[in-house]
Amino acid sequence: MVLVILGGSLGLSFACLAVPAVVHYLPADLPRASEIAVDGRVLVFTSLLSLFTGILFGLLPLLQSKQVNANDSLKQNGRGMALANHVCGVL
Helix, strand or coil: CHHHHHHHHHHHHHHHHHHHHHHHCCCCCCCCHHHCCCCHHHHHHHHHHHHHHHHHHHHHHHHHHCCCCHHHHHHHHHHHHHHHHHHCCCC
C-alpha cells in the first residue's frame, strides 16, 4: 500500500506539473485548449482503482501462503541445516 500511495502521489505531482506545461506549448488557435486540466473525477477514479489493485495484489500472496503448511516446510529446512552443519564440521 505504501508503494501505491507513493506512486499515486508521484503521478499526481507529475500530472499537475506537466499539464500546464503541455497546454502552454499547444497552438493558440486549438479549440478548447484552455479547458485542459487535471480532472477531479478522473483523479478519484484512478485513486480508487489504484487502492483496489494494491489491496488485491497484497492479498494474493496472503491467500497463497495459507495453502503452504509452514510446519512441514520448517521441518524440512531444519533437517537440511543440521546435515549441512554436520558435514561442514560445525557440530
